[in-house]
Amino acid sequence: MPLLLQTFNKLCSKLDNHHHRRGCKSSFSVSRLQAFEDDVSSCLNQLLLSTSDLKSLSFRWLLQLLQGLIPSIHQAFAKLVVDLEYPVGKWGADLVDGYLNYSLNLLDLLNSISFSLAQLRNSRVSLSYALSLIQSSPLMAVSRLKPIVLKRSFEGSEIRGNVKDQKKGCSDEEWAIEKALATMEGLGYWVCGIVLSGCEGDSTAYFEMRRLAAGVTVPAFKVLDSVIFAVVSAKGSVLEEVEEVNAAVAKIIGGGGGEAVEEMRRRLGRLEKTVDGMGKEVDGRFSEVLDGRSRLLDVFRQPKH
Template sequence: MLLLLQTFNKHCSKFYNHHHSRHGNRASFSVSLLQAFDAEVSSCLNQLLLLSSDSTTLSFHWLLQLLQALPVLHRAFSKLVVDLDCPVAKWGADLVDGYLNYSLNLLDLLNSVSFSLSQLGNSRLSLAYALSLVRSSPLMAVARLKPIVMKRNFVGLENRGIVVDRKKSCSGEEWAIESALVTMMGIGYWVCGIVISGCEGDSTAYLEMRRLAAGVTVPAFKELDSVVSKKGNVPEEVKEVNCAAKEVVGSGGGGDGEAAEEMRRRLERLEKAVERLVQEVDGRFSEILDGRSRLLDAFRQPKH
């Protein structure tokens, strides 16, 4: 997104005056670049597919790796725009709106992730406090050692200018960009849907975002989605903490026992996993917000 903005500012005037000498090859040129974009996206998804084969269960570590695919996806899209010599200033209004609305939707989705992670953090703190009571007050500790119950907060996504139809009358460059935008939007929403579902322990967000990814035709996407659909919705780090809590309760809350020590380790693992995911979400949010703000500022500047 930032690369797209830099290209807009640096090369706008150059691109406006640039024309390919071989007009007959423009369509095939656009198709070849779109194929390169699809290949780069497929490579990213195939890497995730390899990582997914290590475990059949969902984990926060895997959700982190999934979120890290977003900047790869955005860079591939920006590269396509640069290679096509078709900056944002040349786009039609619908295409611009679709791109800007995509970034706004991503911000909303990342906010949902942050909220769910905050709730999960509060649940972890409650368990950590309960565990701290096992030595001084075992009965009170046992009464407070309740399993983490993940809550669904996702209420849907407002449909803001989602691009679904490719205009036959648009130029080859704009057609390629619109096709790539459909792919970028679909996978971006899909990624966020999986992460939200994993943070809420509920499949609603994933299923809704997968529906918005119906226009994605990259073969690797369907294969990866098939793997994702079998992973479940509750991360293994949460399951481990809940299992450990049951063990402590079953042991009568012995503070010096192996069960209590194992639960401390698992709570620490959960804490670190959530912290890393929070940092990644914050980084993605800041990156998208900054790129969106700069792009809007560029449009507001008077043209000379």
């Protein structure tokens, strides 16, 4: 996202000096849009390789999804804008509003993910405390050992697809950017929907965001989504790491001895590590999107010469 807005700033400072490509603009715009979709497909195909043996969702896979797809899509979008030589200062109001609404919705989704991760951290701390009582007060420890049950915070009605179809007469460059923005929006929501569903242990966010991504026409996306849909439909969205901890809780409550306690400690340690890793990644994405949004607004605050 910073790359995108840094590029915008550089281009907008040179608006009066640009000499756009001559010839068949329509053909050039189509080819640049195709290059954007090729970049997106390449990233999706890389993710497909990691889903060949996917049986259930895990933090490891969600982190790979969040790290790999959203930054790559934003970079591909920035490259499209640069190649078209069509800076944000020339965008129509609908296109600007579409981008701003997308970034705002993405911030809301990332914030929801952070909230769910905080719940997971609290559950882990409570379980760790219960384990610390095993030696001194075993009955009290067992009474405090509860499976992790997360509350759903996502409200699907709050997220809407915002990119509008361009009116007749818009430039070829703006048409290509609008199409790419619609793809970026759909995939961004889809990624956050999967991650949020995993963190909440509830599939609602994924199914809602999947609906908003229905207009994404990149073939590789349809293939990848079909894999995720099959996994979630068959196994739900509770993450492997959470299921492992809950299984360990059940084993101790059922009379498991010291070995079961040590196994649970190991699983809680794994959960802590993965939750912290996801939290750092979400915070990074949030900062980048917020910074990009601010930079975009700064473009329009600058006096025109």
